[in-house]
Amino acid sequence: MTAPAAYQVSHLDALEAESIFVMREVVAEMERPVLLFSGGKDSIVMLRLAQKAFAPANIPFPVMHVDTGHNFPEVLEYRDQRVAELGLQLVVASVPEALASGLVRESGDGMRNRIQTPVLLDAVEKHRFDALFGGARRDEEKARAKERVFSFRDEFGQWDPKNQRPELWSLYNGRHHPGESIRVFPLSNWTELDVWHYIARERIALPSIYYAHEREVVERDGMLYAVNEFFRPRAGEERFKARVRYRTVGDASCTAAVRSDADTVEKVIEEVAATRITERGATRGDDRVSEAAMEDRKREGYF
Secondary structure, three states: OOOOOOOOOOHHHHHHHHHHHHHHHHHHHOOOEEEEOOOOHHHHHHHHHHHHHHOOOOOOOOEEEEEOOOOOHHHHHHHHHHHHHHOOOEEEEEHHHHHHHOOOOOOOOOOOHHHHHHHHHHHHHHHOOOEEEOOOOOOOOHHHHOOOOEEEEOOOOOOOOOOOOOOHHHOOOOOOOOOOEEEEOOOOOOOHHHHHHHHHHHOOOOOHHHOOEEEEEEEEOOEEEEOEOOEOOOOOOOOEEEEEEOOOOOOOOOEOEEEOOOOOHHHHHHHHHHOOOOHHHHHEHHHHOOOOHHHHHHHHOOO
16 A cells, blocks of 8 residues: 655745735734835735735735835835836825924934834824734844734734733734724744745845945944935044945935845855844844834834
């Protein structure tokens, strides 16, 4: 008697299936979900997962970008191109417009990450979104490591890490009252290396800044910041050209590049496999404001 053939699911297939299940669960439970899409690699992967989750139908929810006005032009160009290709509705929550209207005030350090939060919450209230897909992963940062896949937010958009719902056997509780919402993280169990392997397998195009290129930079606090209209060198800081790439994409005013010769997906995978510092730890100046910078922002309503 011939033994039945063993059926094996690859690591990437298992992650993909889990993420698709999460997305379908949200659409089944919630009334007005939205996907946070900045043109960064994690939100790009989420879009691909959403395509697969609901094919052959169109993606059944809009995408939203909380636009600080401090964007890398390559990323904005990619965002608009991808939205047009998929025929998606794009909601832009504009920080510059919020500054002009008096909703928020410019921070003293020039970074706009903290003032993103009131703009995000205002857009959530205006459009009555009750579920927001985010591309956060647990391997990125310690506050994100302890957050659930379905992360409950109260009527003020706030997160209480001491009051999280259990998610035994991957059963997710999306119950909430009007005005409350759920942040949903389909990529929670992925790593940076998983994301890049998936990008390679699916042949997903990315903004060019994710690959090695030459850029004028200055070194500050051990990190390489590109010189641009949002980031100016201080007195005594030397400008120089270096071959770099971006591991993560945030504001041009607070996101640093890393030295790299990885100009293909395969080379990036080799580089990421060898690194021992998380992408946010290596490149995000806004996370260095304090030891608990990310958790403090998430408590206030941040992604």
